[in-house]
Amino acid sequence: MAGASGPVSSTSKSAPDAVAHADIVPMVWLSCGLAALAGLLFGMDIGVISGALPFIKKDFNLSSAMEGWIVSSMMVGAAIGALSAGSISKSMGRKRALLASALLFIVGALVCVVATGPTMLWIGRILLGLAVGVASFTAPLYLSEVTPERIRGTTISFYQLMVTVGILAAFVSNAAFSYIESWRWMFGVLAIPAVLLFFGALSVPNSPRWLAAKDRFDEARDVLSKLRGTSEEVEYEMGEIQEALESEADSQGFQMFKNNPNFRRSVFLGVALQLVQQFTGMNVIMYYAPQIFQASGFQGTSASLWATVVTGLTNVLATFIAIALIDRAGRKPILYAGFLMMAATMAVLSYVLHVGATTTVLQYTGMAMVLLFVVGFAMSAGPLIWTLCAEIQPLQGRDFGIGASTGANWIGNFCIGFFFPIMFEGIGGAWTFGLLAAVNALFIIFTLKYVPETKGISLEKIERNLLAGKALRAIGV
Structure with a gap:
């Protein structure tokens, strides 16, 4: 239901100078940093299999076909997760989609850690892939909607930076655990940033654009007031959002x-x-x-x-x-x-x-x-x-x-x-x-x-x- 004040009207086609030069508030950087943790997990999941696979093959005596399935199952899960993430993000919101992704990461990592055979490991990889798919969809979308336009490219690039950090972290982790030949620990470390992402996402606001699309305009304005430096910037952006919603009221x-x-x-x-x-x-x-x-x-x-x-x-x-x-x-x-x-x-x-x-x-x-x-x-x-x-x-x-x-x-x-x-x-x-x-x-x-x-x-x-x-x-x- 819409808030008491209802939607706002757009008043300008271009951002006023005060809006263009408003300060970036700390909540924006906090929101971006926590969402970018999804990128870290994304990268770690990509990098972990290269170090774990030789030891998995030795423990489970994998055939070439099963080896290929274990490697590619993450990508299959990611494609499914990405294609379904749109409806999840639209109905539940970007914040809850990030929480769901974190939970999938935790469960998938733990299934891999306790896997007793290749089938169970394959299931764990599918779950990790689903988590990656939801995260790779939701995190850039969330970042694009909570950051001011003048730093939007920088913050989404920071997400990609975290992907690369995750890949590097997985390579280093693989090298460290290779000395004790423990592929289970290689997967287990994925749960640590996943737990941080889950609790961190609890503290960030919903996307103001998603709230407005749900006719929750008062909540959208409240969130923007925490994410923008001035009331002028808040009202200008609310006007932009409302104009976009009105132009597509019957299409989605x-x-x-x-x-x-x-x-x-x-x-x-x-x-x-x-x-x-x-x-x-x-x-x-x-x-x-x-x-x-x-x-x-x-x-x-x-x-x-x-x-x-x-x-x-x-x-x-x-x-x-x-x-x-x-x-x-x-x-x-x-x-x-x-x-x-x-x-x-x-x-x-x-x-x-x-x-x-x-x-x-x-x-x-x-x-x-x-x-x-x-x-x-x-x-x-x-x-x-x-x-x-x-x-x-x-x-x-x-x-x-x-x-x-x-x-x-x-x-x-x-x-x-x-x-x-x-x-x-x-x-x-x-x-x-x-x-x-x-x-x-x-x-x-x-x-x-x-x-x-x-x-x-x-x-x-x-x-x-x-x-x-x-x-x-x-x-x-």
Whole structure:
């Protein structure tokens, strides 16, 4: 039921100067930090299996088929979780969806810890995947809705930073527990940040945009008063939200997708952006870094282990580039630079593998190309794709649109993880990485033709441009 004061009316098409320069209140940073814990868990779940699998194979005498199911089951669960997260987030709210994700992480980790066989472990991985799917949908969405537009890109990039920190933490944890060959402890540590996320999420507010969409306008205004520095900023943003709600009063979710061709454009763009992120080849590097380094001439378990940790550390540090630049340089210039760097490094790595890493110079050149590729991804497509997907969907269809794009991310992730070893063995490393170089070069053209620049533009302005039929690349103007 709507609050006593009812909805507000929009009074301005552009943010007044006082709003644009209002201070960021501490509650915004607290909300962002706690939501970003979901990113930490996301990353740890991605990274844990690489270290745990050799010991699981030894304990359970896994067949190749069961090994593949245990690895890929997380991605299947994540796709299901992401596709169902839209309805969960829309009905329960972003905050409760984060709480549900934390509970799934805790239960999934504990099932893996006490698993007595591969089937039970597979079930635990499915539960962890469901948690990742819900978290990867909800956290960027929540961050986009509670932060002011001038720092929205930075805060969503911070979520991606936490994903990279989680991957690195899992690599380090794997290395530590490998000395006692305890894959159960590798999974057990996932429960620690999950518990922190659960109790932390209890203290953050609901999304004001979700509250307003539920006709709870007084509550939405109260939340905004805790998240914004001035009453002018609160009233301006309430006006923006209400205008968006009024323009879509009879459309939402799948009905909006069926009936509104402009909304279909934003959904398809979100799906395309997430597939672009996956087909850059980043997960190929993260999942198969040891094999790639061995193909480049580095032999031995110790060398592969340290190379993987260095790769994870590079991923973390390079994400700070995106955090520093995303709300200054804008989205598209950073994407251009990232895709160019990824295309160039994959081309050089392809050449190294083609001629054979027979000298020390070529070996270190191959390693340097892998690390520079990681830099290119972590500063661009890694955080920026999540940011854009959270920005381009209209309010009433946001749950459906982001659910579709996040589901596409995990389907693409599964395809890359499944087909890469087949390609690597079938056509060789040189051709495989040459193909990745060509694909990343094509993504530069895709960015030019279809991706909007959304720096400093409110979600409601982006929505108005989209629904007015402007070209996708112009909806941020």
